[in-house]
Amino acid sequence: MMNDSVIDDARVVEFARRWLPYGGGTTGDLLVEFGMTPACYVARLGRILSGPAGHRLDPQLRADLRHFVAVRSARR
Template structure:
């Protein structure tokens, strides 16, 4: 698995923002873009949203991504 420090928070957030209207990226998209499974991606996004980078986001985007994480986490 790729170390969290290798993947910039901004890249994960941008990917999430771009794919949010479509229900998130596919397993293949996540493997190609970040080399991680959907579960690892959701965990990483949750960690970002809880940290300083997440606090700097537009409140609506942060809320939308938070709902996405909650829904995806409930499916696991």
């Protein structure tokens, strides 16, 4: 699995933005794109949204992605 320093935050956010209308990427999509499990991806996205990169996002996009993270985190 790749660590946070190898995968650019912007790539993670763009993937999330692109797949949000469809409920997020599939397990296969996440493995191919990032080499991550869904749980690792959701945790990483949550960290990004809580940090400086997240605060630079459009407020509605950030709120939508935070909701996605909360729902996915609750499923575990």
